[in-house]
Amino acid sequence: MELLADALARVKPSPTMAITAKARELKAAGEDVIGLGAGEPDFDTPENVKRAAIDAINRGETKYTAVDGIPELKRAVAAKFERDNGLSYATDEITVASGGKQVLYNALLATLNEGDEVIIPAPYWVSYPDIVMLAGATPVIVETKLEDKFKLTPEELEKAITPKTRWMIFNSPSNPTGAAYTKDEIKALTDVLMKHPDVWVLSDDIYEHLVYDDFEFFTPAQVEPKLKERTLTMNGVSKAYSMTGWRIGFGGGPKKLIKAMATLQSQSTSNPCSISQWAAVEALNGPQDFLKDWVESFRDRRDLVVSMLNQCDGLECPTPEGAFYVYPSCAETIGKTTEGGKLIETDEDFVSALLGEQGVAVVHGAAFGLSPFFRISYATGKDDLEEACRRIQRFCANLR
Numbered sequence: 001m002e003l004l005a006d007a008l009a010r011v012k013p014s015p016t017m018a019i020t021a022k023a024r025e026l027k028a029a030g031e032d033v034i035g036l037g038a039g040e041p042d043f044d045t046p047e048n049v050k051r052a053a054i055d056a057i058n059r060g061e062t063k064y065t066a067v068d069g070i071p072e073l074k075r076a077v078a079a080k081f082e083r084d085n086g087l088s089y090a091t092d093e094i095t096v097a098s099g100g101k102q103v104l105y106n107a108l109l110a111t112l113n114e115g116d117e118v119i120i121p122a123p124y125w126v127s128y129p130d131i132v133m134l135a136g137a138t139p140v141i142v143e144t145k146l147e148d149k150f151k152l153t154p155e156e157l158e159k160a161i162t163p164k165t166r167w168m169i170f171n172s173p174s175n176p177t178g179a180a181y182t183k184d185e186i187k188a189l190t191d192v193l194m195k196h197p198d199v200w201v202l203s204d205d206i207y208e209h210l211v212y213d214d215f216e217f218f219t220p221a222q223v224e225p226k227l228k229e230r231t232l233t234m235n236g237v238s239k240a241y242s243m244t245g246w247r248i249g250f251g252g253g254p255k256k257l258i259k260a261m262a263t264l265q266s267q268s269t270s271n272p273c274s275i276s277q278w279a280a281v282e283a284l285n286g287p288q289d290f291l292k293d294w295v296e297s298f299r300d301r302r303d304l305v306v307s308m309l310n311q312c313d314g315l316e317c318p319t320p321e322g323a324f325y326v327y328p329s330c331a332e333t334i335g336k337t338t339e340g341g342k343l344i345e346t347d348e349d350f351v352s353a354l355l356g357e358q359g360v361a362v363v364h365g366a367a368f369g370l371s372p373f374f375r376i377s378y379a380t381g382k383d384d385l386e387e388a389c390r391r392i393q394r395f396c397a398n399l400r
Contacts, residue, residue, distance in 0.1 A: 010133035014126055015367035016375075019351075023361035034388040035361045036376045039175060041242040041324070045279075046290055049241060052282035056275050065271040068262040069096025069250070073277045076284040077250045080235075084208070085222045087233065089252040095261050096280075098272045100206050100236040100249030105131050106261040107202060107232050107251070112137040112166060119160045119168040121152040122369035123327065125175045125204070129369070137166070141369055146329060149318060150177040150370075154188040161192075167200045168193065170220060173207040176368045176375040177327040178302075178320025180211055183218045190224035201231040206249075209240040209291055211322040212299040229254055239323075240291065241283040246276040298324050301378040301385055308389035309376075312396040324379040327365070331372050339398040347372040358391040 016037055023035035056062075069077075074091040081087040097103045104127070112118070112135035120128050122143045129139035142160045144150045157168065170189070173180040181189075193199055203220050211217050221228040236249035251258075271277075302320065309317040309328050314336070317328035330350045337343050338353045348364040351374050355361050365373030378385055 007134055007136070011130040016126055016363050019361055019363050022355075026355075026359075026361075031359060033355070033359045033361060034380075034384050034391070036378070036380065036385075036388055037361050037363050039239075039325070039377055039379070040244045041239060041294070041379045042381060043242040043294055045242050045246070046283070046286075048286050049243065049279050049283045052286075053275050053279040056278035061274050061278055063274065065274050065277060067266045067271055068258070069094065069272065070274070070277050070281075073248075073250075073281050073284075076281045077252070080284045081233065081252050085219050085233070087219075087221055087228070087252060090255075092255050093258055094250065094252055095258045095265075096248065096250045096272055096277065097261075097265060098249070098269055099247040100204070100234055100238065101127060101131075102265070102269065103232075103234045103236075103249045103251045103261075104128070104202065104204070105134075106264050107234075107253075107257065108132060108135045108137075108167070110260040110264045111200070111257070115164060116166040117162060117164040119157065119165060119199075120369075121156075121169075121171075123150065123174070123176050123365065123373070124169070124369050125171060126367055128169050138164075140165070143370055146316070146318065150174065150179040150327065151181060151185060152189065154192045157189055157192045161196050161199060163198075165196070165199050167202050169202045169204065171204040171206075172217075172219075173211060173320070173322025174325075175207065175323055176325050176363070176365075177318075178323040178325045180215055180217070180321035180323075183216070183223055186218055186220055186223045190220055190227055193220075193227060194224065197230075199230075201227060203231060203233045205233060205235045206239050207323040208235060210295060210298060210324060212295065212302065213321070215321045217322075232257060237280045237283045242294075243276075243279070243283065246273070246279055248272055248276050248280040250280075298378070301382060302326065304382065305376060305378045305385055305389060308386070308393065312393050314396050314399065315392075324377055326376050326378065327368075327373050328376070329373050330365075333396065333399055334372055336399040338395070339400075344399070347374050350374060354392065354395050358395045360388045360391050360395075 019037035114136040116137040221231040232253035234251040314332035
């Protein structure tokens with residue numbers, strides 16, 4: 001009898017984590033590698049947040065907590081949604097989990113059955129379709145276009161909806177493209193969703209605070225209040241507060257959904273780390289002024305990377321509105337041969353040769369459901385970014 005469950009055959013390990021691990025292995029072996037694969041800010045967690053964690057330890061806040069979050073953190077999350085998004089949630093409409101990924105996982109596992117469908121615009125964060133498949137449902141991938149700035153159109157959304165559709169996953173600003181939807185663009189999508197009362201919205205707002213050039217962030221339930229009763233608005237502290245390792249994500253949604261998610265979590269991980277929860281209370285309630293400097297730094301890095309990549313032979317790199325990624329097209333390099341003699345037939349060939357010949361680790365577009373592109377994370381030091389872009393320029397210039 002086979003040991004492994006059939007469900008595991010539906011999914012694969014995270015390609016972004018695999019690239020990051022490969023870059024670390026090569027560095028550890030003495031190779032000169034610049035890793036641009038990880039979706040992780042290079043800034044340290046703010047000092048006040050770290051102090052709050054230490055204070056929590058000293059107070060003895062090291063025991064089990066309520067399954068889906070301490071009351072203090074739920075109140076802080078509710079205050080954040082009111083302050084930043086104009087959304088009002090009671091504490092029994094708030095869930096806290098061990099990272100944003102667990103919030104997504106809980107929501108989908110608690111609501112999907114075999115035969116259900118979930119609309120996912122591509123390119124997408126690599127875990128969305130795999131979690132849907134683990135739940136036994138079917139991801140319906142809707143490819144966006146470079147000329148549409150990788151944004152789903154209302155016509156494409158309408159066409160994708162069927163009687164089996166249960167969720168539409170919405171991610172703005174986007175991983176991997178950095179594309180962010182304006183209020184009017186969101187309204188055009190919510191107008192479609194209002195015609196389909198059985199379709200729920202899962203809005204992944206994890207990059208909410210990382211937007212540039214006076215871009216104003218909006219979330220679907222904020223734009224269309226009538227959708228709030230069938231929307232899960234998900235966020236967390238990992239990106240905006242550089243707390244990836246602390247593993248705290250949260251969401252706001254209808255009480256019935258939140259209760260179901262808590263039931264699922266009670267039989268899997270139980271409560272998130274107690275110390276991390278108290279740190280997250282301080283992150284959400286404490287000073288937010290540091291974000292301005294971080295955003296300015298990310299914007300400068302974005303502009304550097306976009307400029308240098310658009311000077312590469314065969315690459316086209318749009319300027320994203322948010323997050324800390326760019327998603328350049330490498331379509332014009334397909335069919336060419338590298339200096340090392342490798343034929344580029346796919347974006348995976350491109351990134352593999354780039355790593356092997358120039359020591360730059362990026363993630364191929366096929367991992368995100370849209371080729372031929374690749375993703376660069378510019379959440380790293382400016383010197384490394386400049387050097388990596390010079391190597392990419394050299395790699396492209398030597399293609400024949």
